[in-house]
Amino acid sequence: MIRYLIEVMAFQLGFLIIYDLFLKKETFFQWNRAYLIGAFSLALVLPSISLPVFRATVAPDTLLYPHFLIQLDEVVLGAGGEASGDTLPWEFLIPIVGSVLALMWFVFKLVKIWRLHLQGELKVHFDHNQIQLPDSETAFSFFKNVFLGDRLTGAQKASILKHELVHVRQWHSLDLLFFELMRVLFWFNPLVYIYQKKTSELHEYLADTGSGVPKKEQYQLLLSETFGTRDISFINPFYKKSLLKKRMDMLRKKPSHQLKKMKYLLLLPLLGGMLLYTSCETEQPVDKEKQATLPGVTVIDENSVEFRFSGEDFTAEDERNALKDLIFEHLDDKERFTIFIKGQEGNPYGIYSIQNGSAFLQRKADDTPNKILPMDGQTQTVGVPFSRVEKVPVFPGCENDTDPRACFQREIQKHIRENFRYPEEAQQQGIQGRVSVLFTVDTDGSIANVRLRGPHKLLETEAARIISELPQMTPGEQKGKKVQVPFAIPITFKLSSQANNDKTVQRKPIGRMRVLGKMDNNGHYKGKVTDSKGLNLPGVNILATNSEAYAVSDFDGNFSIEVTQGEQLGFSFSGLPDYEMIIE
Structure with a gap:
């Protein structure tokens, strides 16, 4: 997340430098308006874009395989039997608190506008609403509402109204509201405020040039300094002292020559460099x-x-x-x-x-057997892949649900929470951790082939008891025959008193999958699957694309699958990116 935010701000700064150096002095106000909003938005998505044509290192595209052993979401349970989530890290808590405060301030400003709306005298016109504010010199617009103080003279009101109607017709409030919402989400990013300020400046230039009011009259209005202001960042105020000189300069400026629009092409090399950066894959230096x-x-x-x-x-x-x-x-x-x-x-x-x-x-040229890093995974009978079974197993109560897979997950998690009891002996000994559970919905709808791996027998026994109490289900069917369908679910036992500092709680998988293995003499590829830090991954789905053979890794991440050289293997594991490799 931190890297994403840094990249977003770097891209926004790059776009902003191009604008300040080459574009802001030109009179292409609508183009500049589109540039600022588009550049800001584009910077939000650029970090997630990776184009093969820009990759510095050519690698096979990652193929996505559906999960055929469905991996259910982890269930975290506390000592009191209640669900217990992970403690939110401070680096996430601070931005959330800031966003909540920013949202409250945004709502407060909306309320201020609403109160002004209620205090004023409303006159409804065809293309706008005019609201006259009592005992005020205020002049601003917000969407279709134009607010004018009753202390303004008739001539002033007429000129200002023409100006504000440009804001109304061109929906300038929508631009400012967009940036206001971005301030709620990214309140810590100073560039949001700069983009909003520069967009507001463009709105005034557009209104000045599009109102039809003679320049001399506009100069007199701007220099009168008699207008009241409102400290609301997403309205279009007619008078703003900090913009006075800039607006007068733009009124005197001759329209830019059309050839100067070629400056916008400067965006292309900058965008190309950004795409090159986001598409490159960083190699870790070898020590x-x-x-x-x-x-x-x-x-x-x-x-x-x-x-x-x-x-x-x-x-x-x-x-x-x-x-x-x-x-x-x-x-x-x-x-x-x-x-x-x-x-x-x-x-x-x-x-x-x-x-x-x-x-x-x-292997050696004479194919002499060797004992280098032997893998102990065995070929497993895992039933019919969940993604390919014609009729999936149905949890009781999900018969009429439009999405039986999602319903299955909801109900099984509900069952675990309702039937969970933290073993007293485990609480007394301070035992906690994650229990990996593999099981199969058999051809008669019962739960079979339950396998567990956890940090202590007490936790494994409790997890086994919970799974054994699952109700009879409607079995899955394939080509009119009832078949086995496998599932996997991690259950985490967490003591609240130790939840934040006890290292016995196994960490969650991180990074991406890694595969280490070899071919044996019988045409089987035997290997082990881990995450980026070497954590063994149980329940990984392995699929051979040509022969459609499949396997599931055991609790130690070991697996064995029948393949031929040159065949592709796809690996799927909930919570990590899918992975693809070619058997050489």
């Missing part, structure tokens, strides 16, 4: 000194190292851990990184190729 100190590692060049183990076989735990550290160090590399693994006598043992979040083990 070569740290890399060279790992046991058995010899740096060959920046994209390859030699890893030599001791003994006749690769069994030493510290050496295996060192190799894992080395692999994870380079998982995000955009260029291929190679690890040449050799035995004590320098004989080749294997080669690891690492690139774009995946590591592939290339």
Whole structure:
């Protein structure tokens, strides 16, 4: 979030510099008005835009795969049985409090306008409403309402009304209201106030040039300094002392030549640079000194190292851990990184190729079996993918719901909260943490194949009890036959007294998925899925695009799936971006 806000402000500042240096002195007021509003809005979405044509590093596009093992939203439960959410971090709390205060101030200003509306004498016209304010010299407009004080002379009212009607016809209040709402959301961004001020200036230039009032008469009105003002940021006041000189300068200025509109083309290289920045993927620098100190590692060049183990076989735990550290160090590399693994006598043992979040083990020429980082995941029978089953399982009470999937999630979370009891022994011992639960809705609608993994048996037992009490459901169907459909849900047990500082609560997955694995002799790719920080991910959906084989990772993130070389694998996990890799 912080990076997004910094990028937004940087882009807005870039657009603003172009405006101040090249555009603001021109008389293309409508163009400048569109530029300011468009540039501000564009800066809000630019950080999320990534165009392949601008990417500095070419990588395969990420394919999106639907979840076939549905991952239900996490349920967080407190010791009193009530739902307990995570404590909102201060870096989010401060902006929210500021926005609430800004919203209150915005509402207060709206109330001030409404009170003036009630105090004045209303005259309804075809294209506007004229409101005469008693004992006042005020002159301003807000949408179709033109407010004029009764102390103004008839000649002044006539000239001012022509001026304010330009604001009404061109909907200038809508521009200012947009920026006022942006001030509520981004009250901490000083550029919002600058953009609003500059847009307000353009409104006055447009009204001055479009009112039809002779320039001499406008000069006299502006210099009279007899008009009252209102401290409301989203109205169009006729008189504003800070704008006096600028408005008179613009009235004297000759219209800009049409060729000067070519200046707006300066936006193109600036926009191109911004898109190039947002499309680039940052590579993490490799700490070569740290890399060279790992046991058995010899740096060959920046994209390859030699890893030599001791003994006749690769069994030493510290050496295996060192190799894992080395692999994870380079998982995000955009260029291929190679690890040449050799035995004590320098004989080749294997080669690891690492690139774009995946590591592939290339076997020796004679295909001699090896024991490098064996994976223990087993092929699992997971039923019919949830996204492909013709009739999804139905939770009791959801039979007539228009969205049975969403209804299923609501009802199962409701069931967990209503049946939850924090084990007293776990409370006394200060035990808390996340229990990962995998289960299947069987062909008879019952809950089967329940698997749990948590920080303590007490929490696992309670989670198992809750899941076992799920009601009988209507089973899923595929081609007229009842089938199994798998589900996964994390249940977090949290003690309120320790919620903010106890490190036993397992953190949530962050970043993106990483895959480490290899092909075996039987045509299976065996691997492990983790997040960016190495946290094992249970319940990851793995789909082979060609053969349509599928698997689900176990509690340690291990999986095994039957594939062929060159085939694509898609990985889906709730809360992280989908991931795609090609088996080499």
